[in-house]
Amino acid sequence: MESNAADPKGLIRESYRIDGIRPEECRSIFLDWALSLAEGVETKTAIAGLLQQYEAANPDHPMNQVLRDGLAAAKATGRRGGRAGRVAQG
Secondary structure (H helix, E strand, O other): OOHHHHOOOOHHHHHOOOOOOOHHHHHHHHHHHHHHOOOOOOHHHHHHHHHHHHOOOOOOOHHHHHHHHHHHHHHOOOOOOHHHHHOOOO
């Protein structure tokens, strides 16, 4: 995946450039990043690409864990929201 599609506003890239950034700040940036993804961009593919791009060069950066957590959440399936989650099927 092209890095511009995975990080359209450059939020993740910039987070790795901030010295002393804390995990809670990374989570806030991650949320903004997730909301800025274009329609049709697969979240887990984008996260995996970002990890591949940044993690090795920044092994102790807190954004790595935030991205890994986001990847795990993106893979999780289960309860559906809204009416479909409340109404029993069958």
